[in-house]
Amino acid sequence: MKKKIVIFLLCLGALTSLQGCSAVMAASGTKEANLSAINKGDTRAMVFAKVGQQPARVINNSNGVVEIYELERGNEPSTGRAVANGALSLFTLGLWEVVGTPLEGMKGEKYFLTVYYNQNEILEKYEVSATRPN
Incomplete structure (x- = not known):
């Protein structure tokens, strides 16, 4: 009987x-x-401020600079979802995590922003794509 209680408490703790x-x-x-x-004529610093994160890749060439950002849409922070997930997890003694964690992991869609600057680091053009540029 004592062994069953210890096993139960270990499982509950897990x-x-x-x-x-x-x-x-x-x-x-x-x-x-x-x-x-983002507009044509923006400086590199302005684009960085507007995108809000570091580029994943920077390529320097004789024509200027190319920056590639790896971004995500559809995964905004949500207090409501966080409270709901926490409550469900609490009421089910953690069993909700088996379902909730994979559901939260599937949120959002990655996409790529490629920004082309001239030699003076002024934005010439940008492209958005679903696949990573070469």
């Missing part, structure tokens, strides 16, 4: 340690970049 993963994922999503704010 389940409660899982609690919060989906809630944390919902609360710490990625804010979508406002690409409509």
Whole structure:
């Protein structure tokens, strides 16, 4: 009998340690970049400020600079989703995490922004694509 109680408490501890993963994922999503704010003639610093993150890749060539940003849409941080995931996890003693964590992991869609600057680091053009540029 004592052994069963210890096993039960260990299982309960393991389940409660899982609690919060989906809630944390919902609360710490990625804010979508406002690409409509980017305009031809913007400086490199202005584009960086508008996109809000570091480029994944920078290519320097004789014509100027090319920056490639890896962005995500559809995964905004949500307090409501975080509270709901936390409550469901609490009420189900952590069992919700088996469903909630993969659901939160599937949120969002990656896309790529390629920005072309001239030698003076002034934006010439930009392209948005679903696949990583070469």
